Amino acid sequence: MINTQDIFSISSEDDFNAMALEIFKFQFETNSVYRSFCDLLYKHPSDIKRIEDIPFLPIQFFKSHQVLSSNDPIEAIFSSSGTTGSITSKHYVTDLNVYKESFRKGFQQFYGNIEDYVILALLPSYLERQGSSLIYMVNDMIQQSKHPESGFYLDNVSELKEQLISLDSQGKKVLLIGVSFALLDLVEQYQFQLNNTIIMETGGMKGRRKELVRAELHAILKQGFGVLHIHSEYGMTELLSQAYSKGHGNFECSNWMRVLTRDPEDALTLQSHEKTGGINVIDLANINSCSFIATQDLGRIALDGSFEIIGRFDSSDIRGCNLMVL
Structure with a gap:
């Protein structure tokens, strides 16, 4: 075995x-x-x-x-x-602890201790359905971060805006992880100048918007959030590991991927x-x-x-x- x-x-x-x-x-x-x-x-x-x-x-x-x-x-x-x-993929998982170990250690490999971050999640299309492996991962990250400010945001984007500005101005390390169309919606409503926040897109327009080349998407988000780089997560239902990009276009794999x-x-x-x-x-x-x-x-x-x-x-x-x- x-x-x-x-x-x-x-x-x-x-x-x-x-x-x-x-x-x-x-x-x-x-x-x-x-x-x-x-x-x-x-x-x-x-x-x-x-x-x-x-x-x-x-x-x-x-x-x-x-x-x-x-x-x-x-x-x-x-x-x-x-x-x-449409027919959806289904990944039958017999040991959730393996998934937890994978995404916890994968995140640590690239970003360090999860407890150093306030985790803010803008994943509306995932929250609105059952069975999302991304929601499972991010929910665990929120719990592991142990920051009371960490959490999911659905329709309360004005509250998210206030939270982002407040946390960033306090010098706290923030990770905002979001689906692409929701991040675009946010910067169309509000402009930011963030110095201590990582913006991480998980891809996908979900039919809500015209698909964009990643470079174009990142250019819009960089300007809207006032950051130098947009990070990305590469994962899928059929995998239990993720690859990450820190904003230079290329993804890097965890050690077991x-x-x-x-x-x-x-x-x-x-x-x-x-x-x-x-x-x-x-x-x-x-x-x-x-x-x-x-x-x-x-x-x-x-x-x-x-x-x-x-x-x-x-x-x-x-x-x-x-x-x-x-």
Whole structure:
């Protein structure tokens, strides 16, 4: 049995590669959906010598199957947002503690101690539905921050404005995490000049606004909030880990997560760095579902391993929680 603490203590490429290969063997044996997919490709653990050899399960399987590598009782079902009548992805989670460990340690890796921040959340479209993994994460962050001012905002944006200005002027470190359309709504109503606040967008217009290129979105938000950089979070229903961008366009992964790109014309062929292709994610925190996922995002990986999101495959439905569409 794989110890999840070994996943979250990964500190080198060798550690990551060894753990990924071990988890592949485990999920091949225990995940019937993934096993069937690997069998169709004639891929067996004896064929897999490096992470580039591992098959990546198309993310659409989360819409049609229970993708599980565990027989434990299901503790939560996270679901994606979708238009009325559309089929949504469902991520069946048998151990919420693994998710907590992943997002807590991932945040700490990039931003330090959560208790140093007041967490303000502007996520109306997520609050208005059930099963959002983002709401679960941010709610835990609010509790972990231990600041009485931390909390969610829905329609009370004037109160949020007052809180932002007050906290920032007091010199408190603030993290405002919001869905893109709501942050745009806020800066259209109010102008800010913030010196101690991180603005973090989680992507997505949810059909509320015209989609913007991320650079255009960030330019508007930087001016509206009076900040030098806009941070971003990259996550999705089907993952239990996040990548973060601190405002320079590229995302960096937590130590137990990696991104590769595949040829847009040949889904089974991986590409070298700096070429645009389909985003494949290795998320070792997905120990109890599937750690190897081929997403519908298009992106590019830099030589240092960071990545940028370019858009989505045209044929895929637009799910706005994790990117801006060109």
